[in-house]
Amino acid sequence: MPDAPSTAPLMRLRVLHLEDSELDHQLTLAHLQRGGLDADAVRVESEADYRAALAEPWDVVLSDYNLPGFSGLDALEILRESNLLMPFILVSGEIGEQVAVQAMLNGANDYLLKENLSRLVPAMLHAIEGTLAQRARQAADLALGQSEQRLRELAQHLQASVEAERAAIAREIHDDVGGSLTALKFDLAWIERRATDPAMAQRAQGALETVSMAIESSQRIMHNLRPAILEQGLVAALQWMTQRFERRNGVLTSFRVSHEELPPLPPGVPLAAYRTAQEALTNISKHAFATRAQVDLTIAGRVLSLEVSDNGRGLSQQDLSKARSFGIRGLRERAAQVGGWVDLSSGASGTTIILSVPLDSGGDTEAGALDEAPNRDADDPTSWDML
Numbered sequence: 414m415p416d417a418p419s420t421a422p423l424m425r426l427r428v429l430h431l432e433d434s435e436l437d438h439q440l441t442l443a444h445l446q447r448g449g450l451d452a453d454a455v456r457v458e459s460e461a462d463y464r465a466a467l468a469e470p471w472d473v474v475l476s477d478y479n480l481p482g483f484s485g486l487d488a489l490e491i492l493r494e495s496n497l498l499m500p501f502i503l504v505s506g507e508i509g510e511q512v513a514v515q516a517m518l519n520g521a522n523d524y525l526l527k528e529n530l531s532r533l534v535p536a537m538l539h540a541i542e543g544t545l546a547q548r549a550r551q552a553a554d555l556a557l558g559q560s561e562q563r564l565r566e567l568a569q570h571l572q573a574s575v576e577a578e579r580a581a582i583a584r585e586i587h588d589d590v591g592g593s594l595t596a597l598k599f600d601l602a603w604i605e606r607r608a609t610d611p612a613m614a615q616r617a618q619g620a621l622e623t624v625s626m627a628i629e630s631s632q633r634i635m636h637n638l639r640p641a642i643l644e645q646g647l648v649a650a651l652q653w654m655t656q657r658f659e660r661r662n663g664v665l666t667s668f669r670v671s672h673e674e675l676p677p678l679p680p681g682v683p684l685a686a687y688r689t690a691q692e693a694l695t696n697i698s699k700h701a702f703a704t705r706a707q708v709d710l711t712i713a714g715r716v717l718s719l720e721v722s723d724n725g726r727g728l729s730q731q732d733l734s735k736a737r738s739f740g741i742r743g744l745r746e747r748a749a750q751v752g753g754w755v756d757l758s759s760g761a762s763g764t765t766i767i768l769s770v771p772l773d774s775g776g777d778t779e780a781g782a783l784d785e786a787p788n789r790d791a792d793d794p795t796s797w798d799m800l
Protein backbone atom coordinates (compact mmCIF):
# COMPACT_ATOMS: atom_id res chain seq x y z
CA MET A 414 0.00 0.00 0.00
CA PRO A 415 1.27 3.53 -0.68
CA ASP A 416 2.40 5.59 2.32
CA ALA A 417 -0.34 7.72 3.87
CA PRO A 418 0.18 11.44 3.34
CA SER A 419 1.88 13.19 6.26
CA THR A 420 -0.47 14.92 8.65
CA ALA A 421 2.31 16.81 10.47
CA PRO A 422 1.60 20.55 10.60
CA LEU A 423 3.75 22.67 8.34
CA MET A 424 6.27 25.04 9.94
CA ARG A 425 5.05 28.58 9.37
CA LEU A 426 7.62 31.21 8.42
CA ARG A 427 7.45 34.80 7.26
CA VAL A 428 9.58 35.18 4.15
CA LEU A 429 10.56 38.43 2.45
CA HIS A 430 11.32 37.56 -1.18
CA LEU A 431 13.21 40.01 -3.39
CA GLU A 432 12.30 38.73 -6.82
CA ASP A 433 11.25 40.43 -10.04
CA SER A 434 9.79 37.27 -11.57
CA GLU A 435 6.39 36.08 -10.34
CA LEU A 436 7.04 32.66 -11.90
CA ASP A 437 10.28 32.22 -9.95
CA HIS A 438 8.47 33.41 -6.81
CA GLN A 439 5.80 30.72 -7.21
CA LEU A 440 8.47 28.10 -7.90
CA THR A 441 10.24 29.08 -4.70
CA LEU A 442 7.02 28.80 -2.71
CA ALA A 443 6.42 25.34 -4.13
CA HIS A 444 9.87 24.19 -2.96
CA LEU A 445 9.20 25.61 0.50
CA GLN A 446 5.88 23.81 0.79
CA ARG A 447 7.39 20.58 -0.48
CA GLY A 448 10.01 20.91 2.22
CA GLY A 449 7.43 21.18 4.99
CA LEU A 450 7.27 24.95 5.33
CA ASP A 451 4.13 27.08 5.32
CA ALA A 452 5.58 30.30 3.95
CA ASP A 453 3.81 33.59 4.55
CA ALA A 454 5.81 35.19 1.75
CA VAL A 455 5.75 38.71 0.38
CA ARG A 456 7.44 39.49 -2.93
CA VAL A 457 9.03 42.90 -3.53
CA GLU A 458 11.25 43.95 -6.40
CA SER A 459 12.14 47.62 -5.88
CA GLU A 460 14.55 49.12 -3.38
CA ALA A 461 11.86 51.41 -1.94
CA ASP A 462 9.46 48.51 -1.33
CA TYR A 463 12.30 46.48 0.18
CA ARG A 464 13.26 49.24 2.62
CA ALA A 465 9.61 49.68 3.63
CA ALA A 466 9.15 45.94 4.14
CA LEU A 467 12.13 45.75 6.50
CA ALA A 468 10.04 47.63 9.04
CA GLU A 469 8.11 44.38 9.58
CA PRO A 470 9.39 41.22 11.30
CA TRP A 471 10.64 38.46 8.99
CA ASP A 472 12.12 35.04 9.60
CA VAL A 473 14.32 35.13 6.51
CA VAL A 474 15.12 37.23 3.44
CA LEU A 475 15.52 35.48 0.07
CA SER A 476 17.00 37.68 -2.60
CA ASP A 477 17.64 37.39 -6.30
CA TYR A 478 20.95 38.85 -7.44
CA ASN A 479 19.74 40.87 -10.43
CA LEU A 480 16.95 43.25 -9.38
CA PRO A 481 15.53 46.37 -11.05
CA GLY A 482 17.78 49.28 -10.13
CA PHE A 483 19.89 47.43 -7.54
CA SER A 484 21.45 44.06 -6.76
CA GLY A 485 21.33 41.37 -4.13
CA LEU A 486 24.58 42.69 -2.67
CA ASP A 487 22.95 46.12 -2.37
CA ALA A 488 20.02 44.51 -0.57
CA LEU A 489 22.42 42.75 1.81
CA GLU A 490 24.18 46.05 2.55
CA ILE A 491 20.84 47.74 3.24
CA LEU A 492 19.94 44.97 5.68
CA ARG A 493 23.30 45.29 7.44
CA GLU A 494 22.99 49.09 7.71
CA SER A 495 19.54 48.69 9.29
CA ASN A 496 21.15 46.73 12.18
CA LEU A 497 18.54 43.99 11.79
CA LEU A 498 19.74 40.53 12.74
CA MET A 499 17.93 38.56 10.03
CA PRO A 500 18.99 35.57 7.85
CA PHE A 501 19.79 36.54 4.24
CA ILE A 502 20.10 33.96 1.47
CA LEU A 503 21.06 34.89 -2.06
CA VAL A 504 19.17 32.93 -4.74
CA SER A 505 20.04 33.62 -8.35
CA GLY A 506 19.89 32.09 -11.79
CA GLU A 507 23.42 33.23 -12.53
CA ILE A 508 25.98 34.01 -9.87
CA GLY A 509 29.70 33.86 -10.26
CA GLU A 510 32.03 32.45 -7.65
CA GLN A 511 33.49 35.90 -6.96
CA VAL A 512 30.05 37.37 -6.31
CA ALA A 513 29.12 34.42 -4.08
CA VAL A 514 32.31 34.82 -2.03
CA GLN A 515 31.72 38.58 -1.71
CA ALA A 516 28.15 37.95 -0.53
CA MET A 517 29.34 35.55 2.18
CA LEU A 518 32.02 38.00 3.27
CA ASN A 519 29.39 40.73 3.53
CA GLY A 520 27.23 38.65 5.85
CA ALA A 521 25.00 36.46 3.66
CA ASN A 522 24.09 33.17 5.30
CA ASP A 523 24.13 31.16 2.07
CA TYR A 524 23.77 31.34 -1.69
CA LEU A 525 21.85 29.04 -4.05
CA LEU A 526 21.24 28.65 -7.76
CA LYS A 527 17.64 28.73 -8.96
CA GLU A 528 18.26 25.60 -11.02
CA ASN A 529 19.01 23.66 -7.85
CA LEU A 530 16.60 24.60 -5.05
CA SER A 531 16.70 21.24 -3.34
CA ARG A 532 18.95 22.82 -0.70
CA LEU A 533 16.65 25.79 -0.13
CA VAL A 534 14.70 24.49 2.88
CA PRO A 535 17.72 23.02 4.73
CA ALA A 536 19.68 26.21 4.04
CA MET A 537 16.83 28.36 5.37
CA LEU A 538 16.37 26.29 8.50
CA HIS A 539 20.11 26.28 9.18
CA ALA A 540 20.32 30.06 8.67
CA ILE A 541 17.31 30.69 10.92
CA GLU A 542 18.72 28.42 13.63
CA GLY A 543 22.05 30.23 13.49
CA THR A 544 20.37 33.64 13.65
CA LEU A 545 18.25 32.61 16.64
CA ALA A 546 21.40 31.46 18.44
CA GLN A 547 23.09 34.76 17.58
CA ARG A 548 20.09 36.71 18.88
CA ALA A 549 20.19 34.68 22.09
CA ARG A 550 23.90 35.50 22.50
CA GLN A 551 23.21 39.18 21.90
CA ALA A 552 20.39 39.13 24.45
CA ALA A 553 22.66 37.38 26.96
CA ASP A 554 25.46 39.88 26.29
CA LEU A 555 23.02 42.76 26.73
CA ALA A 556 21.70 41.31 29.98
CA LEU A 557 25.26 40.74 31.19
CA GLY A 558 26.22 44.31 30.29
CA GLN A 559 23.18 45.67 32.12
CA SER A 560 23.98 43.51 35.14
CA GLU A 561 27.59 44.72 35.15
CA GLN A 562 26.39 48.31 34.88
CA ARG A 563 24.05 47.82 37.84
CA LEU A 564 26.87 46.26 39.86
CA ARG A 565 29.15 49.14 38.90
CA GLU A 566 26.52 51.67 39.96
CA LEU A 567 26.00 49.77 43.22
CA ALA A 568 29.76 49.71 43.90
CA GLN A 569 29.98 53.44 43.22
CA HIS A 570 26.99 54.11 45.48
CA LEU A 571 28.49 51.97 48.25
CA GLN A 572 31.81 53.77 47.90
CA ALA A 573 30.11 57.14 48.16
CA SER A 574 28.09 55.88 51.14
CA VAL A 575 31.28 54.68 52.85
CA GLU A 576 32.89 58.09 52.35
CA ALA A 577 29.80 59.83 53.72
CA GLU A 578 29.77 57.50 56.74
CA ARG A 579 33.48 58.09 57.29
CA ALA A 580 32.91 61.84 57.24
CA ALA A 581 30.03 61.50 59.71
CA ILE A 582 32.11 59.36 62.08
CA ALA A 583 35.03 61.76 61.83
CA ARG A 584 32.75 64.68 62.77
CA GLU A 585 31.37 62.75 65.74
CA ILE A 586 34.87 61.91 66.93
CA HIS A 587 35.84 65.56 66.61
CA ASP A 588 32.71 67.03 68.18
CA ASP A 589 32.21 64.50 70.98
CA VAL A 590 35.48 62.71 71.71
CA GLY A 591 37.68 65.62 70.67
CA GLY A 592 35.74 68.16 72.65
CA SER A 593 35.78 66.00 75.76
CA LEU A 594 39.50 65.28 75.48
CA THR A 595 40.30 68.95 74.98
CA ALA A 596 38.21 69.92 78.02
CA LEU A 597 39.92 67.18 80.03
CA LYS A 598 43.31 68.48 78.92
CA PHE A 599 42.39 71.97 80.17
CA ASP A 600 41.32 70.56 83.54
CA LEU A 601 44.44 68.46 83.95
CA ALA A 602 46.64 71.43 83.07
CA TRP A 603 44.77 73.51 85.67
CA ILE A 604 45.27 70.79 88.29
CA GLU A 605 48.96 70.48 87.46
CA ARG A 606 49.54 74.22 87.84
CA ARG A 607 47.80 74.36 91.22
CA ALA A 608 48.98 71.08 92.69
CA THR A 609 51.03 71.57 95.89
CA ASP A 610 51.79 67.89 96.30
CA PRO A 611 54.65 66.85 93.95
CA ALA A 612 53.13 63.38 93.57
CA MET A 613 49.81 64.91 92.49
CA ALA A 614 51.56 67.19 90.01
CA GLN A 615 53.46 64.22 88.59
CA ARG A 616 50.25 62.22 88.19
CA ALA A 617 48.57 65.17 86.51
CA GLN A 618 51.54 65.50 84.12
CA GLY A 619 51.27 61.79 83.28
CA ALA A 620 47.56 62.15 82.66
CA LEU A 621 48.22 65.14 80.41
CA GLU A 622 50.63 63.06 78.34
CA THR A 623 48.06 60.26 78.06
CA VAL A 624 45.36 62.70 76.94
CA SER A 625 47.75 64.24 74.41
CA MET A 626 48.43 60.78 72.98
CA ALA A 627 44.68 60.11 72.80
CA ILE A 628 44.15 63.39 70.95
CA GLU A 629 46.94 62.49 68.52
CA SER A 630 45.39 59.05 67.94
CA SER A 631 41.99 60.63 67.38
CA GLN A 632 43.50 63.02 64.87
CA ARG A 633 45.12 60.14 63.03
CA ILE A 634 41.85 58.21 62.95
CA MET A 635 39.98 61.25 61.68
CA HIS A 636 42.54 61.86 58.96
CA ASN A 637 42.11 58.25 57.81
CA LEU A 638 38.33 58.51 57.93
CA ARG A 639 37.95 61.91 56.35
CA PRO A 640 41.04 63.76 55.06
CA ALA A 641 40.31 67.26 56.27
CA ILE A 642 43.75 68.17 54.94
CA LEU A 643 42.14 68.08 51.46
CA GLU A 644 40.56 71.41 52.29
CA GLN A 645 44.10 72.82 52.00
CA GLY A 646 44.28 71.48 48.43
CA LEU A 647 45.34 68.22 46.80
CA VAL A 648 49.02 69.21 46.60
CA ALA A 649 49.20 70.01 50.32
CA ALA A 650 47.31 66.81 51.19
CA LEU A 651 49.64 64.57 49.16
CA GLN A 652 52.70 66.34 50.49
CA TRP A 653 51.50 65.83 54.06
CA MET A 654 50.66 62.18 53.32
CA THR A 655 54.07 61.33 51.87
CA GLN A 656 55.94 63.03 54.70
CA ARG A 657 53.83 61.21 57.28
CA PHE A 658 54.30 57.90 55.44
CA GLU A 659 58.07 58.33 55.44
CA ARG A 660 58.15 59.11 59.18
CA ARG A 661 55.93 56.22 60.18
CA ASN A 662 57.37 53.51 57.90
CA GLY A 663 61.00 54.47 57.40
CA VAL A 664 60.62 54.29 53.61
CA LEU A 665 62.35 57.12 51.76
CA THR A 666 59.41 58.84 50.04
CA SER A 667 59.45 61.79 47.67
CA PHE A 668 56.63 63.84 46.20
CA ARG A 669 56.80 65.77 42.94
CA VAL A 670 54.16 67.96 41.33
CA SER A 671 54.05 69.61 37.92
CA HIS A 672 52.03 72.62 39.16
CA GLU A 673 52.36 74.17 42.59
CA GLU A 674 48.90 75.67 42.05
CA LEU A 675 46.48 73.26 40.46
CA PRO A 676 43.53 74.50 38.40
CA PRO A 677 40.06 73.92 39.88
CA LEU A 678 39.40 70.18 39.84
CA PRO A 679 36.01 68.56 39.12
CA PRO A 680 34.06 67.31 42.16
CA GLY A 681 35.28 63.98 43.45
CA VAL A 682 38.69 64.11 41.74
CA PRO A 683 40.75 65.31 44.76
CA LEU A 684 39.25 62.63 47.00
CA ALA A 685 39.78 59.93 44.33
CA ALA A 686 43.43 60.95 43.94
CA TYR A 687 43.96 61.10 47.70
CA ARG A 688 42.42 57.66 48.30
CA THR A 689 44.43 56.17 45.42
CA ALA A 690 47.69 57.44 46.91
CA GLN A 691 46.59 56.30 50.36
CA GLU A 692 45.78 52.77 49.16
CA ALA A 693 49.00 52.52 47.14
CA LEU A 694 51.20 53.65 50.04
CA THR A 695 49.37 51.31 52.41
CA ASN A 696 50.10 48.40 50.06
CA ILE A 697 53.74 49.44 49.87
CA SER A 698 54.06 49.42 53.66
CA LYS A 699 52.35 46.03 54.00
CA HIS A 700 53.57 44.00 51.06
CA ALA A 701 56.29 45.62 48.94
CA PHE A 702 59.34 45.47 51.27
CA ALA A 703 60.45 48.64 49.52
CA THR A 704 63.12 51.11 50.58
CA ARG A 705 61.97 53.95 48.29
CA ALA A 706 58.62 55.26 47.11
CA GLN A 707 57.75 58.06 44.69
CA VAL A 708 54.50 60.00 44.25
CA ASP A 709 54.11 62.19 41.15
CA LEU A 710 51.15 64.46 40.42
CA THR A 711 50.99 65.97 36.94
CA ILE A 712 48.50 67.72 34.70
CA ALA A 713 49.10 67.57 30.95
CA GLY A 714 46.62 67.91 28.11
CA ARG A 715 43.72 68.40 30.55
CA VAL A 716 44.44 65.00 32.12
CA LEU A 717 45.40 64.67 35.77
CA SER A 718 47.81 61.80 36.45
CA LEU A 719 48.80 60.47 39.85
CA GLU A 720 51.65 57.95 39.79
CA VAL A 721 52.79 56.00 42.85
CA SER A 722 55.82 53.75 42.40
CA ASP A 723 58.17 51.77 44.62
CA ASN A 724 61.30 49.63 44.34
CA GLY A 725 59.80 46.66 46.17
CA ARG A 726 59.40 43.01 45.28
CA GLY A 727 56.54 43.59 42.85
CA LEU A 728 53.26 41.74 42.48
CA SER A 729 52.97 38.27 41.04
CA GLN A 730 50.11 37.19 38.79
CA GLN A 731 48.88 35.11 41.69
CA ASP A 732 48.68 38.22 43.86
CA LEU A 733 46.64 40.04 41.23
CA SER A 734 44.26 37.13 40.63
CA LYS A 735 43.30 36.50 44.26
CA ALA A 736 39.54 36.14 44.53
CA ARG A 737 39.36 38.43 47.53
CA SER A 738 41.91 40.99 46.36
CA PHE A 739 39.65 44.04 46.23
CA GLY A 740 42.23 46.84 46.59
CA ILE A 741 42.93 47.37 42.88
CA ARG A 742 39.29 46.70 41.98
CA GLY A 743 38.19 49.33 44.45
CA LEU A 744 40.67 51.84 43.01
CA ARG A 745 39.36 51.17 39.50
CA GLU A 746 35.76 51.63 40.61
CA ARG A 747 36.68 54.85 42.41
CA ALA A 748 38.48 56.10 39.28
CA ALA A 749 35.47 55.22 37.12
CA GLN A 750 33.30 57.37 39.38
CA VAL A 751 35.17 60.46 38.19
CA GLY A 752 35.57 59.32 34.58
CA GLY A 753 39.11 58.03 35.01
CA TRP A 754 40.99 54.75 34.98
CA VAL A 755 43.83 53.00 36.81
CA ASP A 756 46.84 51.29 35.20
CA LEU A 757 49.02 48.86 37.13
CA SER A 758 52.44 47.56 36.17
CA SER A 759 54.60 45.37 38.37
CA GLY A 760 57.84 43.47 38.07
CA ALA A 761 61.00 42.52 39.87
CA SER A 762 62.05 46.18 40.08
CA GLY A 763 58.86 47.35 41.80
CA THR A 764 55.25 48.35 41.23
CA THR A 765 53.68 51.42 39.65
CA ILE A 766 50.05 52.51 39.93
CA ILE A 767 48.83 55.35 37.71
CA LEU A 768 45.50 57.11 38.11
CA SER A 769 44.44 59.11 35.04
CA VAL A 770 41.43 61.44 35.08
CA PRO A 771 40.34 63.68 32.18
CA LEU A 772 39.52 66.99 33.81
CA ASP A 773 36.73 67.75 31.35
CA SER A 774 34.68 64.73 32.45
CA GLY A 775 33.09 66.49 35.41
CA GLY A 776 33.09 63.40 37.63
CA ASP A 777 30.18 61.82 39.48
CA THR A 778 28.00 64.11 41.55
CA GLU A 779 27.42 61.54 44.27
CA ALA A 780 31.14 60.89 44.61
CA GLY A 781 31.88 64.60 44.59
CA ALA A 782 29.34 65.57 47.20
CA LEU A 783 31.87 65.20 50.01
CA ASP A 784 34.34 67.48 48.27
CA GLU A 785 31.69 70.17 48.03
CA ALA A 786 30.76 70.16 51.70
CA PRO A 787 31.16 73.59 53.27
CA ASN A 788 34.24 74.12 55.40
CA ARG A 789 33.66 73.88 59.13
CA ASP A 790 36.13 74.71 61.85
CA ALA A 791 34.92 71.61 63.66
CA ASP A 792 36.22 69.44 60.79
CA ASP A 793 39.79 70.66 61.27
CA PRO A 794 41.57 68.47 63.84
CA THR A 795 44.34 71.03 64.16
CA SER A 796 41.90 73.11 66.19
CA TRP A 797 42.59 70.71 69.06
CA ASP A 798 46.22 71.82 69.37
CA MET A 799 45.37 74.60 71.77
CA LEU A 800 47.69 73.61 74.59
